[in-house]
Amino acid sequence: MTMMKLICIALLLATQALAVSAFINAPSSASRAVTLKQQLNGASPLFAASDNDGSISRRDATGKVAAAILSLPVATNVANAEDGLGGKMIEFTVENLGGEEGNTGTFVVQTRPDWAPIGEERFTALAESKFFDGCRAFRVLPGFIVQFGINGDPAVQAKWRSQNLKDDPVKVSNKRATLVFATAGPGTRTTQLFINLNNNSFLDKQGFSPLGEVVEGMDVVEKFYSGYGEGAPSGRGPNQSLIQKQGNSYLEASYPKLSYFSKVVVK
Numbered sequence: 059m060t061m062m063k064l065i066c067i068a069l070l071l072a073t074q075a076l077a078v079s080a081f082i083n084a085p086s087s088a089s090r091a092v093t094l095k096q097q098l099n100g101a102s103p104l105f106a107a108s109d110n111d112g113s114i115s116r117r118d119a120t121g122k123v124a125a126a127i128l129s130l131p132v133a134t135n136v137a138n139a140e141d142g143l144g145g146k147m148i149e150f151t152v153e154n155l156g157g158e159e160g161n162t163g164t165f166v167v168q169t170r171p172d173w174a175p176i177g178e179e180r181f182t183a184l185a186e187s188k189f190f191d192g193c194r195a196f197r198v199l200p201g202f203i204v205q206f207g208i209n210g211d212p213a214v215q216a217k218w219r220s221q222n223l224k225d226d227p228v229k230v231s232n233k234r235a236t237l238v239f240a241t242a243g244p245g246t247r248t249t250q251l252f253i254n255l256n257n258n259s260f261l262d263k264q265g266f267s268p269l270g271e272v273v274e275g276m277d278v279v280e281k282f283y284s285g286y287g288e289g290a291p292s293g294r295g296p297n298q299s300l301i302q303k304q305g306n307s308y309l310e311a312s313y314p315k316l317s318y319f320s321k322v323v324v325k
Contacts, residue, residue: 145169145178145270147325148185157283157315165275166325167237170268174226177239177247177269184249185324189214194309194316196296198284200255205240206319207250208298210306215249219302223247226267232258235276236268253279282317 148167155161171178184190189209197205209215222245232238232254240250244265253272254261272279290297296316300308309316 144171146182146185147273148182148270149323149325150190150319151321151323152278152282152317153320154283154315154317155278155281157285157317161281162320163275163278163281165272165278167270168273169270170230173230174267174269176223176226177267180223180247180249181237181239181251181269182324185322188322189218189249190319190322192306192318192320194296194301194306194313194318195282196298196301196309196313196316197252197289198282198286198317199288200284202255202258203252204255204279204282205250205252207240208301208305209249210309212303212305215302215305218249221248225265226269228262228265228267230268232261232266232268235272235279237270237272238266238268241265255280283315285315286313 146169148169149164150167151162151164153159153162155163169178169182184207190207192210193206193208194210195204195206196208197203209218223239225241225244225247230236234254234257236254238252238254238261239247240252241247254268286295287293289295296309296313
Protein backbone atom coordinates (compact mmCIF):
# COMPACT_ATOMS: atom_id res chain seq x y z
CA MET A 59 0.00 0.00 0.00
CA THR A 60 1.41 3.39 -0.99
CA MET A 61 2.09 6.20 1.45
CA MET A 62 -0.62 8.29 -0.28
CA LYS A 63 -3.25 5.61 0.37
CA LEU A 64 -2.20 5.35 4.02
CA ILE A 65 -2.60 9.10 4.41
CA CYS A 66 -6.02 8.95 2.75
CA ILE A 67 -7.16 6.20 5.12
CA ALA A 68 -6.01 8.20 8.15
CA LEU A 69 -7.79 11.34 6.93
CA LEU A 70 -10.96 9.41 6.17
CA LEU A 71 -11.15 7.78 9.59
CA ALA A 72 -10.36 11.07 11.35
CA THR A 73 -13.13 12.82 9.41
CA GLN A 74 -15.67 10.14 10.29
CA ALA A 75 -14.68 10.28 13.95
CA LEU A 76 -15.23 14.03 14.02
CA ALA A 77 -18.58 13.63 12.26
CA VAL A 78 -19.76 11.08 14.81
CA SER A 79 -18.58 13.32 17.65
CA ALA A 80 -20.52 16.26 16.21
CA PHE A 81 -23.76 14.27 16.34
CA ILE A 82 -23.23 12.74 19.77
CA ASN A 83 -22.37 16.11 21.31
CA ALA A 84 -25.44 17.91 19.97
CA PRO A 85 -27.03 20.06 22.72
CA SER A 86 -29.96 17.74 23.29
CA SER A 87 -27.83 14.62 23.66
CA ALA A 88 -24.70 15.83 25.44
CA SER A 89 -25.60 13.98 28.60
CA ARG A 90 -26.17 10.57 27.02
CA ALA A 91 -25.04 8.46 24.10
CA VAL A 92 -27.38 8.74 21.12
CA THR A 93 -26.82 6.72 17.97
CA LEU A 94 -26.66 8.43 14.61
CA LYS A 95 -29.70 6.51 13.52
CA GLN A 96 -31.68 8.11 16.35
CA GLN A 97 -30.35 11.55 15.45
CA LEU A 98 -31.08 11.22 11.76
CA ASN A 99 -34.08 8.93 11.57
CA GLY A 100 -35.70 8.44 14.96
CA ALA A 101 -36.37 12.01 16.02
CA SER A 102 -36.70 13.48 12.56
CA PRO A 103 -37.80 10.82 10.05
CA LEU A 104 -37.73 13.23 7.13
CA PHE A 105 -34.13 14.23 7.68
CA ALA A 106 -32.01 11.32 6.54
CA ALA A 107 -32.08 8.08 4.63
CA SER A 108 -31.88 4.89 6.67
CA ASP A 109 -28.71 2.83 6.54
CA ASN A 110 -28.92 -0.85 5.73
CA ASP A 111 -27.06 -1.76 8.93
CA GLY A 112 -28.74 0.78 11.17
CA SER A 113 -26.38 3.74 11.48
CA ILE A 114 -23.96 5.92 9.62
CA SER A 115 -21.20 5.45 12.17
CA ARG A 116 -21.04 1.68 11.81
CA ARG A 117 -21.29 1.72 8.05
CA ASP A 118 -18.75 4.44 7.42
CA ALA A 119 -16.24 3.35 10.05
CA THR A 120 -16.03 -0.28 8.92
CA GLY A 121 -15.33 -2.05 5.63
CA LYS A 122 -15.26 -0.61 2.12
CA VAL A 123 -12.35 1.66 2.98
CA ALA A 124 -10.87 1.04 -0.46
CA ALA A 125 -14.07 2.23 -2.14
CA ALA A 126 -14.06 5.35 0.01
CA ILE A 127 -10.45 6.08 -0.96
CA LEU A 128 -11.32 5.76 -4.64
CA SER A 129 -14.11 8.29 -4.15
CA LEU A 130 -11.90 10.90 -2.46
CA PRO A 131 -10.71 12.61 -5.67
CA VAL A 132 -14.33 12.99 -6.79
CA ALA A 133 -15.35 14.49 -3.43
CA THR A 134 -12.43 16.91 -3.61
CA ASN A 135 -13.43 18.07 -7.06
CA VAL A 136 -17.05 18.47 -6.00
CA ALA A 137 -16.15 20.51 -2.92
CA ASN A 138 -14.12 22.91 -5.06
CA ALA A 139 -16.59 23.18 -7.92
CA GLU A 140 -16.40 26.47 -9.78
CA ASP A 141 -19.27 28.91 -9.55
CA GLY A 142 -21.82 28.58 -12.33
CA LEU A 143 -24.59 30.70 -13.77
CA GLY A 144 -28.35 30.42 -13.62
CA GLY A 145 -30.86 30.04 -10.84
CA LYS A 146 -32.70 32.55 -8.67
CA MET A 147 -31.79 34.85 -5.81
CA ILE A 148 -34.27 34.27 -2.98
CA GLU A 149 -34.29 36.52 0.10
CA PHE A 150 -35.54 35.28 3.47
CA THR A 151 -36.53 37.73 6.20
CA VAL A 152 -36.12 36.07 9.59
CA GLU A 153 -37.80 36.97 12.88
CA ASN A 154 -36.95 35.89 16.44
CA LEU A 155 -33.23 35.61 15.85
CA GLY A 156 -31.66 34.23 19.00
CA GLY A 157 -35.18 33.67 20.29
CA GLU A 158 -35.67 37.40 20.82
CA GLU A 159 -38.83 39.09 19.60
CA GLY A 160 -38.01 42.01 17.30
CA ASN A 161 -34.57 40.67 16.40
CA THR A 162 -34.69 40.50 12.61
CA GLY A 163 -32.28 39.77 9.78
CA THR A 164 -32.12 38.57 6.19
CA PHE A 165 -30.19 36.03 4.18
CA VAL A 166 -30.11 35.28 0.46
CA VAL A 167 -30.05 31.90 -1.25
CA GLN A 168 -28.82 31.49 -4.80
CA THR A 169 -30.41 28.44 -6.40
CA ARG A 170 -28.32 26.23 -8.65
CA PRO A 171 -30.26 24.26 -11.27
CA ASP A 172 -26.93 23.01 -12.60
CA TRP A 173 -26.39 21.20 -9.29
CA ALA A 174 -29.86 19.70 -8.72
CA PRO A 175 -32.45 20.72 -11.34
CA ILE A 176 -35.36 18.76 -9.86
CA GLY A 177 -34.83 20.00 -6.33
CA GLU A 178 -34.12 23.56 -7.46
CA GLU A 179 -37.36 23.69 -9.42
CA ARG A 180 -39.40 22.53 -6.42
CA PHE A 181 -37.69 24.92 -3.99
CA THR A 182 -38.22 27.88 -6.32
CA ALA A 183 -41.87 26.95 -6.84
CA LEU A 184 -42.41 26.76 -3.08
CA ALA A 185 -40.80 30.17 -2.59
CA GLU A 186 -42.82 31.75 -5.39
CA SER A 187 -46.06 30.38 -3.90
CA LYS A 188 -45.21 31.91 -0.47
CA PHE A 189 -45.08 28.44 1.07
CA PHE A 190 -42.23 29.38 3.41
CA ASP A 191 -43.84 32.54 4.79
CA GLY A 192 -44.50 31.89 8.47
CA CYS A 193 -42.50 28.63 8.52
CA ARG A 194 -40.47 27.95 11.66
CA ALA A 195 -36.91 26.63 11.75
CA PHE A 196 -37.95 23.74 13.99
CA ARG A 197 -34.64 21.88 14.15
CA VAL A 198 -31.47 23.89 14.79
CA LEU A 199 -28.34 21.99 15.78
CA PRO A 200 -25.30 24.30 16.04
CA GLY A 201 -22.34 23.12 14.02
CA PHE A 202 -24.57 20.81 11.99
CA ILE A 203 -27.81 22.01 10.33
CA VAL A 204 -30.84 24.32 10.38
CA GLN A 205 -33.98 22.49 9.23
CA PHE A 206 -37.30 23.99 8.08
CA GLY A 207 -40.05 23.51 5.52
CA ILE A 208 -43.25 22.37 7.26
CA ASN A 209 -45.97 24.88 6.48
CA GLY A 210 -47.75 26.51 9.40
CA ASP A 211 -51.15 25.58 7.94
CA PRO A 212 -51.75 21.80 8.12
CA ALA A 213 -54.14 22.00 5.15
CA VAL A 214 -51.43 23.52 2.96
CA GLN A 215 -48.82 21.03 4.15
CA ALA A 216 -51.15 18.10 3.46
CA LYS A 217 -51.30 19.04 -0.23
CA TRP A 218 -47.55 18.52 -0.56
CA ARG A 219 -46.95 15.44 1.57
CA SER A 220 -47.56 13.00 -1.27
CA GLN A 221 -45.81 15.03 -3.97
CA ASN A 222 -42.49 13.27 -3.76
CA LEU A 223 -39.62 14.22 -6.02
CA LYS A 224 -37.25 11.99 -7.92
CA ASP A 225 -33.71 12.20 -6.59
CA ASP A 226 -31.02 14.41 -8.06
CA PRO A 227 -27.52 12.92 -8.22
CA VAL A 228 -25.08 14.49 -5.79
CA LYS A 229 -22.89 16.83 -7.82
CA VAL A 230 -21.77 19.18 -5.04
CA SER A 231 -20.64 18.34 -1.53
CA ASN A 232 -22.64 19.25 1.59
CA LYS A 233 -20.32 22.06 2.52
CA ARG A 234 -21.17 24.92 4.85
CA ALA A 235 -23.96 27.25 3.60
CA THR A 236 -25.39 24.78 1.06
CA LEU A 237 -29.16 24.28 0.94
CA VAL A 238 -30.40 20.70 0.68
CA PHE A 239 -33.71 18.85 0.65
CA ALA A 240 -34.36 16.57 3.61
CA THR A 241 -35.35 13.00 2.83
CA ALA A 242 -36.58 9.82 4.47
CA GLY A 243 -35.00 7.67 1.76
CA PRO A 244 -34.82 7.46 -2.04
CA GLY A 245 -37.53 9.40 -3.84
CA THR A 246 -39.06 11.01 -0.72
CA ARG A 247 -38.18 14.71 -1.01
CA THR A 248 -41.18 17.02 -0.58
CA THR A 249 -40.89 20.39 1.22
CA GLN A 250 -38.41 20.06 4.09
CA LEU A 251 -34.93 21.48 3.66
CA PHE A 252 -31.83 22.17 5.70
CA ILE A 253 -28.89 24.54 5.54
CA ASN A 254 -25.53 23.05 6.39
CA LEU A 255 -23.82 24.92 9.23
CA ASN A 256 -20.62 22.96 8.75
CA ASN A 257 -18.82 20.99 6.06
CA ASN A 258 -20.94 17.84 6.33
CA SER A 259 -19.39 15.93 3.46
CA PHE A 260 -20.28 12.58 5.03
CA LEU A 261 -23.87 13.30 3.94
CA ASP A 262 -22.85 13.13 0.27
CA LYS A 263 -22.87 9.33 0.25
CA GLN A 264 -26.36 9.37 1.77
CA GLY A 265 -27.76 11.00 -1.38
CA PHE A 266 -28.26 14.53 -0.07
CA SER A 267 -27.92 16.76 -3.12
CA PRO A 268 -27.40 20.52 -2.57
CA LEU A 269 -29.64 22.69 -4.76
CA GLY A 270 -28.28 26.12 -3.82
CA GLU A 271 -26.29 28.02 -1.25
CA VAL A 272 -26.52 30.98 1.08
CA VAL A 273 -24.57 33.77 -0.63
CA GLU A 274 -25.45 36.58 1.80
CA GLY A 275 -26.28 36.57 5.51
CA MET A 276 -24.81 33.31 6.70
CA ASP A 277 -24.16 35.14 9.97
CA VAL A 278 -27.94 35.52 10.25
CA VAL A 279 -28.48 31.79 9.72
CA GLU A 280 -26.04 31.13 12.56
CA LYS A 281 -28.32 33.13 14.89
CA PHE A 282 -31.42 30.95 14.48
CA TYR A 283 -32.70 29.96 17.91
CA SER A 284 -31.27 26.58 18.92
CA GLY A 285 -32.23 26.37 22.58
CA TYR A 286 -34.80 23.63 22.14
CA GLY A 287 -32.23 21.20 20.75
CA GLU A 288 -33.01 17.96 18.96
CA GLY A 289 -36.61 17.11 18.16
CA ALA A 290 -38.75 14.51 19.87
CA PRO A 291 -38.38 11.70 20.78
CA SER A 292 -34.58 12.00 21.06
CA GLY A 293 -34.74 15.51 22.51
CA ARG A 294 -37.12 18.10 23.88
CA GLY A 295 -37.53 19.97 20.60
CA PRO A 296 -40.63 20.04 18.38
CA ASN A 297 -42.31 16.82 17.29
CA GLN A 298 -42.55 16.75 13.50
CA SER A 299 -45.76 14.72 13.49
CA LEU A 300 -47.47 17.35 15.66
CA ILE A 301 -46.20 20.15 13.42
CA GLN A 302 -47.74 18.34 10.44
CA LYS A 303 -51.06 17.92 12.26
CA GLN A 304 -51.33 21.22 14.17
CA GLY A 305 -49.04 23.63 12.34
CA ASN A 306 -47.95 26.90 13.87
CA SER A 307 -50.58 26.78 16.59
CA TYR A 308 -48.57 23.96 18.18
CA LEU A 309 -45.21 25.66 17.69
CA GLU A 310 -46.32 29.11 18.87
CA ALA A 311 -47.79 27.65 22.06
CA SER A 312 -45.01 25.20 22.93
CA TYR A 313 -41.93 26.65 21.21
CA PRO A 314 -42.43 30.42 21.01
CA LYS A 315 -38.74 31.28 20.65
CA LEU A 316 -38.26 29.50 17.33
CA SER A 317 -36.92 31.71 14.56
CA TYR A 318 -39.24 31.99 11.58
CA PHE A 319 -39.61 33.53 8.12
CA SER A 320 -41.90 36.54 7.92
CA LYS A 321 -41.29 37.06 4.21
CA VAL A 322 -39.61 35.18 1.37
CA VAL A 323 -39.05 37.00 -1.91
CA VAL A 324 -37.82 35.65 -5.25
CA LYS A 325 -35.70 38.39 -6.78
